Amino acid sequence: PVAWLNGEFLPQSEARISPMDRGFLFADGIYEVVPVFAGKPLAIEQHLIRLTQSLESIQHPNPLSIEQWTTTIEQLIEKNGGGDIGVYIQVTRGSYQKRTHQFPPLENTQPTVFMTASSLPAFSAEAIGNGFHAITSDDFRWGRCDIKSVALLGHCMLRQQSFEQDAIETLLEKDGWLTEGTSSNVFLIKDGRLLTPKADLRILNGITRQLVIDLARQADIPVEIRDIHIEALFKADEVFITSSTKDLLPIVKIDNKTVANGQPGPIWEKLTQTYQQLKSQ
Numbered sequence: 381p382v383a384w385l386n387g388e389f390l391p392q393s394e395a396r397i398s399p400m401d402r403g404f405l406f407a408d409g410i411y412e413v414v415p416v417f418a419g420k421p422l423a424i425e426q427h428l429i430r431l432t433q434s435l436e437s438i439q440h441p442n443p444l445s446i447e448q449w450t451t452t453i454e455q456l457i458e459k460n461g462g463g464d465i466g467v468y469i470q471v472t473r474g475s476y477q478k479r480t481h482q483f484p485p486l487e488n489t490q491p492t493v494f495m496t497a498s499s500l501p502a503f504s505a506e507a508i509g510n511g512f513h514a515i516t517s518d519d520f521r522w523g524r525c526d527i528k529s530v531a532l533l534g535h536c537m538l539r540q541q542s543f544e545q546d547a548i549e550t551l552l553e554k555d556g557w558l559t560e561g562t563s564s565n566v567f568l569i570k571d572g573r574l575l576t577p578k579a580d581l582r583i584l585n586g587i588t589r590q591l592v593i594d595l596a597r598q599a600d601i602p603v604e605i606r607d608i609h610i611e612a613l614f615k616a617d618e619v620f621i622t623s624s625t626k627d628l629l630p631i632v633k634i635d636n637k638t639v640a641n642g643q644p645g646p647i648w649e650k651l652t653q654t655y656q657q658l659k660s661q
């Protein structure tokens with residue numbers, strides 16, 4: 381793929397940064413993934429707002445204006461041939477001569493700004509129609525999961541657990557409460573109502589999550605955004621996960637227990653159809 385590093389387009393394989401980069405030393409940086417369908421980014425404004433919020437949370441100025449981000453992303457999409465791709469964006473606090481925990485003075489550092497394109501995971505209609513398996517695990521991640529930080533070791537360790545069990549995602553529980561997946565948000569359907577945990581410090585407020593909530597409201601599906609006990613997963617009529625790169629994926633088995641009748645449900649089906657329409661607009 382063609383990447384973009386600090387103002388320059390170049391082949392991804394040629395991009396280089398310093399080992400003194402604080403992203404490398406401390407995971408002192410944030411990222412964003414903008415999904416692109418048929419060459420068109422979906423909800424780019426929301427992604428750029430979240431990028432700005434992540435930067436504000438780590439006390440870092442936004443290195444580009446919204447217009448500069450938009451133009452650069454459009455150019456990157458074009459240079460990568462358009463189609464269905466994910467645009468990966470990362471901003472770190474850059475490198476400094478000394479490894480210090482406190483942030484170095486802004487005037488002495490240049491952020492590292494990196495973008496690249498990657499293919500989106502492809503799920504066959506058959507796989508989606510059968511539904512996916514998930515497992516649950518203790519959410520031992522840090523206390524600021526609202527920031528889209530590149531410090532993802534906890535996420536990786538927890539995802540590895542489901543990977544080793546041939547499951548698509550690890551659904552996380554903090555003190556008995558459902559939070560999210562390692563790279564997705566989670567929704568339940570119970571008695572015709574759409575339930576999802578509230579977007580506090582324990583989860584990343586997914587853009588797909590926000591789009592799905594809007595679509596549900598437009599379709600007059602009652603939405604409840606609240607604390608959800610982990611056990612509610614096993615009593616739900618439907619469960620599905622959402623992310624920019626995976627859309628809405630139905631979960632039909634959790635910890636080897638079948639969700640309802642073990643088939644993707646009608647409300648997931650309806651929401652996924654309206655989401656596909658939104659993607660192709």
Ligand code: PMP
Nearest residue numbers: 563564565584586587588623624
């Ligand atoms: N939670 C976490 C921890 C994630 O990493 C992601 C995707 N990057 C999501 C939720 C879903 O967010 P989005 O819908 O914006 O892709």
